[in-house]
Amino acid sequence: MTTLADLDAMDRAALARLWSELIGGEVPTCMSQPMQRRFLTFELQAKSEGGLPAALHARLDRIAAGEERKASPTLQPGARLLREWNGTTHVVDVLPEGFLWNGSQHRSLSAIARAITGARWSGPRFFGLVGGAEAGDRGSAKGKVQKARPPKGPMVKVRPADRLHRARAA
Secondary structure (H helix, E strand, O other), X not given: OXXXXXXXXXXXXXXXXXXXXXXXXOOOOOOOHHHHHHHHHHHHHHHHOOOOOHHHHHHHHHHHOOOOOOOOOOOOOOOXXXXXXXXXXXXXXXXXXXXXXXXXXXXXXXXXXXXHHOOOOXXXXXXXXXXXXXXXXXXXXXXXXOOOOOOOHHHOOOOHHHHHHHHHHO
């Protein structure tokens, strides 16, 4: 068994042989020897400690096969999210493979929030599923859903017709 001390003394050819034994295949062409040693060190340590847990191996296999893509850890397919924005109520249905909004399918809530607001929002925050960073700093109650706030500053656009309507109302 190769030791960690042996790795420091190995040349490129010896590292490549060990790479093919432990990892399989050839070393990537642009990988430096120090980086090869880091990868090989990890593999040697993992083997000496029994390797990665079987559940992690199974999850990595699912990810590699493209099967591990969850919409959100807390949302189940069939759930419906409602959010009012600028006087319009937006309805989002949770699907097994993403979200349905306005008749089109989206991979993330953030893409939908961006389409609604025109700004880069955290989708879960926009739909009130999680609180903002400032809410966590204050030690808010666990499980309490924080309301999403409209963006401050230049991201909120007021249409000229809205200004006219406000002036008449005053």
